[in-house]
Amino acid sequence: MRVSGRILLFVSFFLVPLTANSAEEERTESVGDLSQARSIVIDRALTEQGKKCVSCHVDLNPGIINGWKQSRHAHVGVSCIDCHQVEKGSPTAMSHEDLIDKDKHDASMIDKDVFVSVLVPPTVCGRCHSVEKEQFENSGHFRAYRQIIPKDSLHALVHRYEGQDHPELSNASNETGCMQCHGTKIELDEKGRPTPETWPNAGMGNIYPDDSTGNCSTCHTRHKFSIAEARRPAACASCHLGPDHPNIEIFENSKHGHIYQAEGESWNWDTAPDAWEPGDYTGPTCATCHMTGIGELKTTHNITERLYWNLWAKESKVRNSTDVLSPLLGNGKEGRKLMKQVCLSCHSKLHTDGFFAQGDKAVMLYNVAYWAPAKKMHDDLKQKGLLKENPWSDEFQITFYHLWHHEGRRARQGAMMGGPDYAHWHGFFELQQDIYRLKDIYNKRLASGKIED
């Protein structure tokens, strides 16, 4: 007994540190720790070329592979090469062999015949998601960059005023600002690589070298391309925010946002398209009302389809155009019907009709009591030569701009999306201040016949 006890003690002396070691090893292996994601061998559904990409890039770009491996694409066997491969003659084609440092990496991994592109235009996504692409191409999002191309006043704002006409640096605010949401026409250098003046950007309305327009990864970010992510308000919030269209702030201010903030963590976010219904969630997000197939409605990537007004233009008009480049794209009456159908999934008809009656009243008040008189004064001063050439040092023109572009949008959008603080304090309260300021300046200039100092 005594001998065997000693043996046990002796053995346990060696065993204890061993078991302690393996426990520690287990603790260090955690999901999401990229330093551990160093080797992936997938022998399922991927093509030979696809497997080769993954096996090297898991070391080179663990973040990209980590995102991809959690994606639906990885589930169905769509991998790097399926989206990034292009034909040799394509303007963005690069020989994979030329790209890599042959001292460090095995050049024989990828066939010499294989050409890849950094850029993946929406036409590539549309090869499988053709319906979504077509819907997008009929939506206001299609216009995100194209609509600002002809706006000289905007280019002057960016280059002359914000860029101070600097010979080399004047485009800075475009590259770091405008372009990151609106997109741009992506230009290539002589090697077919996108230039730093136009890339990277996450803009919605990019025009790609193959002439296709759009950007799926604005909402479904790389390389997970998640439906759950795009259903979250965060997907819209990275562009729809700030003083000129505080849509995420309005949402957070609304009862819908209140419920989302309180309960969103427990919702089902990845239910199949067209089947994501109340019950999966207890309140809507941006995507629920503007896109989902709630109730009898069909899922759409045309975010214009359910709109009645244009709520961002200088004057709000009812949508009545089939031209995708028109700010009035859409059919207002039909759009309102569809949006009401969304509401009726959770609200009574009385509630729904009453909500839109309140909102419409606010939009019409803005049109007649603020935009119309402000525009009249503006045109009058312009005709009499009583506006400064530089609008951004002219109190009248600055206030006029704020009236429609900031305060006016906040009032209208706050009213139509249930954000009371934005309808009132950030909206109409500021609008009345604007209009009185404009009237004062207008009267002074008319009386003196001069622009005040």
Added chain:
Amino acid sequence: MSLVRLIVGVGLVGVFVAVSWVAVAAMVKQTGGEEFCASCHTMKPMAAAYRDDVHGGKNTWGIRAECVDCHLPHNNPVNYLYRKAVTGMHDVWAEFTYDLDSIDWEAMRERREHYVYDSGCLHCHTKLEAASEINNKTFVAHKPYFLGATKEQCASCHKYVGHKNLGEKLSSIQVGKE
């Protein structure tokens, strides 16, 4: 006498019809492939890119699709022959009268759906719908097409099918009159 004449007459007509049939069939076949189509200078880059492609015979199965398999409609024989006649005559006319150097082939490639017929693709890929179901990603990709939910045609997504690296061939091979 008249009965013999009638029999001989019908027989001659029969022989004429049969010979014409064979001749037309042979001619239709003769004028449907690379050898004939690429006998015009303008088609040299297309033929070169075609020969480099799976559809042009660069595969391990030993088969190739002929030009007309993709570039003529296969929905019915009358339409097939009609389009063959129209495009054939147009191409001969163009070869002799157009300024061939001024043709913007890249712009025409953007209208690829106009020159490639789905009925042609599906004439060979007869079991595509069922075949797609074997592979997850092709199933997902072809579903909107077979449901009729998309307006896209085969060549909208398979943009470079049939002619490998055609862009490069178009810029490197001279097609103008010599």
